[in-house]
Amino acid sequence: MVDRPEIIIFGAAILDIPAGPVDTSLLTAGSVPADRITMNTGGDALNEATVLAKLGKSVRLVSKIGNDMAGRSIxxxxxxxxxxxxxxxxxxxxxxxxxxxxxxxxxxxxxNRRIRMMWRMRSWNAVSRL
Structure with a gap:
C-alpha cells in the first residue's frame, strides 16, 4: 500500500532553546543565571505538522536536518x-x-509580560541548504 498523507508540509525543523527569565543586569554583568532552560522542537513547518498530527491528520514533513543530537531529537x-x-x-x-x-x-x-529576543546560533539552518 502506498502512503498517501492528507497533508504534506515543506520547511524548517529546528530545536528551540529558551532561557529565562532574566533581567537587564545581564547586559552589564555578563553572566546571570536563568530560572529555566528548556529544549523544544521548532521551526514553522515542524510546528504546523505537529499541530496537525495532534489533530489526527496524516502528515508528511519534508525537511533537511543534520545527523546530530538535534536532528535525532526532531x-x-x-x-x-x-x-x-x-x-x-x-x-x-x-x-x-x-x-x-x-x-x-x-x-x-x-x-507579568515577557518579551523574547531571538539569537541565531548559526546564520543558517539545515533547510536553507535544501
Missing part, C-alpha cells in the same frame, strides 16, 4: 506524533538548526 518527535519522516533528509556533517533565545523580565509597567 526525528524522535515526529515519530512520537505519528508523522511520516521518509522525506526528512538527514545529511551527515550538517548541523541541525538551533535557535537560542532569552526571555526577558519586563520592568515596572508590566511585570
Amino acid at each position: 526525528l524522535d518527535h515526529c515519530r512520537y506524533y505519528g508523522m511520516n519522516t521518509d522525506y526528512i533528509l538527514v545529511e551527515p556533517g550538517l548541523d541541525t538548526g538551533i535557535t537560542f533565545f532569552r526571555i526577558w523580565r519586563r520592568l515596572r509597567w508590566s511585570p
